[in-house]
Amino acid sequence: MKQVSLEVLREEPDVTILHLSGEIGLDLVPQITAVLEEHRQKGASHWAVDLSRVDFLSSPAVGVIMGLRSRVIHMHGSVSLFSASRELSEKLQLMGVDLAIPSYLDKSDFLNHFRWEFKGASRSVRLTLPAEIRAVPPTRRLIAGLLESKGYGHKDAFVMETIVDELSNNAIEHGRPSDGIFEVKLDFDRREARLSVSNRIDALSGEEKSRLVQSYEHPRVDPGSLRGRGIALVKKLSSRVNCRVDGEKVEVEIVRKREKP
Amino acid sequence: MQKVQTVHLAVSEDSDFRPSLEKAVADYICALGWAYSDASLVESSVGDWFERNSPGSGRFFSRLEIRKQDESVVLSALDAEGRNVAGKAL
Numbered sequence: 001m002k003q004v005s006l007e008v009l010r011e012e013p014d015v016t017i018l019h020l021s022g023e024i025g026l027d028l029v030p031q032i033t034a035v036l037e038e039h040r041q042k043g044a045s046h047w048a049v050d051l052s053r054v055d056f057l058s059s060p061a062v063g064v065i066m067g068l069r070s071r072v073i074h075m076h077g078s079v080s081l082f083s084a085s086r087e088l089s090e091k092l093q094l095m096g097v098d099l100a101i102p103s104y105l106d107k108s109d110f111l112n113h114f115r116w117e118f119k120g121a122s123r124s125v126r127l128t129l130p131a132e133i134r135a136v137p138p139t140r141r142l143i144a145g146l147l148e149s150k151g152y153g154h155k156d157a158f159v160m161e162t163i164v165d166e167l168s169n170n171a172i173e174h175g176r177p178s179d180g181i182f183e184v185k186l187d188f189d190r191r192e193a194r195l196s197v198s199n200r201i202d203a204l205s206g207e208e209k210s211r212l213v214q215s216y217e218h219p220r221v222d223p224g225s226l227r228g229r230g231i232a233l234v235k236k237l238s239s240r241v242n243c244r245v246d247g248e249k250v251e252v253e254i255v256r257k258r259e260k261p
Numbered sequence: 262m263q264k265v266q267t268v269h270l271a272v273s274e275d276s277d278f279r280p281s282l283e284k285a286v287a288d289y290i291c292a293l294g295w296a297y298s299d300a301s302l303v304e305s306s307v308g309d310w311f312e313r314n315s316p317g318s319g320r321f322f323s324r325l326e327i328r329k330q331d332e333s334v335v336l337s338a339l340d341a342e343g344r345n346v347a348g349k350a351l
Contacts, residue, residue, distance in 0.1 A: 112276075128268070130266065134292050142288070146282075148281075149277040180265040
């Protein structure tokens with residue numbers, strides 16, 4: 001088997017994989033440099049290095065990979081590593097490589113992240129929860145944590161926490177779900193987050209339904225009242241708010257654009 | 262209104278989500294008053310369970326059910342069809 005080979009991924013043709021195998025010492029550096037350079041000049045901008053069969057990676061070889069990163073970054077490209085053994089991962093960390101080049105568990109994990117970063121892939125969260133007020137704090141903390149784990153800023157996460165809190169409290173307190181549960185759905189990508197909170201209710205009259213929908217479309221704040229500011233706040237913090245009453249289900253959906261990092 | 266004592270969590274398979282999900286499991290158990298031991302013990306039991314089933318930063322279960330049952334809390338990992346593939350009573 002060749003110690004150095006390239007593969008353009010069939011499932012993701014923008015990605016070129018550099019497969020390395022065995023001990024990658026100084027002797028292989030000219031060969032690696034040549035194949036990378038030849039392919040890069042043909043326009044390959046997204047690269048991943050498969051380390052699954054690498055027993056040893058010398059620092060000059062690491063230098064070649066770092067050099068590739070410097071060149072493709074100007075083309076809005078990327079370089080990643082995947083499937084490094086535990087020992088190799090530790091060595092790369094000691095060399096500070098992880099600060100510049102992300103490393104993934106395996107090819108599938110790499111592709112998952114690549115599609116999020118460069119192909120607009122989204123992530124989803126589905127929660128079915130007891131309709132109890134004490135279920136709300138862990139829910140908002142979970143949503144904020146998931147957003148932050150994908151690079152959303154603290155402000156975005158805090159705003160979404162606030163929205164989750166308001167909509168969940170409304171679903172529990174005012175919705176009084178007949179089946180004792182409420183549901184939270186979140187779909188998000190790098191640009192926006194779409195959150196919905198829903199619950200079952202006893203059937204509403206036409207007038208009640210219309211009043212409920214209106215309260216989300218045109219929230220009114222009574223300065224003298226201690227309550228009723230939540231919907232206005234949600235509306236202010238969201239790019240879009242929509243309330244649907246479908247039979248015995250109420251669903252409030254908001255869309256919020258991510259702030260520029 | 263029915264008293265429900267089950268939480269279902271399902272997230273996309275993404276290794277970045279594991280720390281938040283792991284933390285959330287212990288958070289729900291404690292916040293809902295289902296824990297029979299203190300928060301740090303719950304966190305450590307949940308952490309051990311995640312670690313045993315998906316060591317290191319490896320793959321993890323992205324569909325979970327937390328259920329209060331009699332005197333314990335049952336934690337189950339579900340597959341895409343909702344079948345129980347791993348469980349633990351806390």
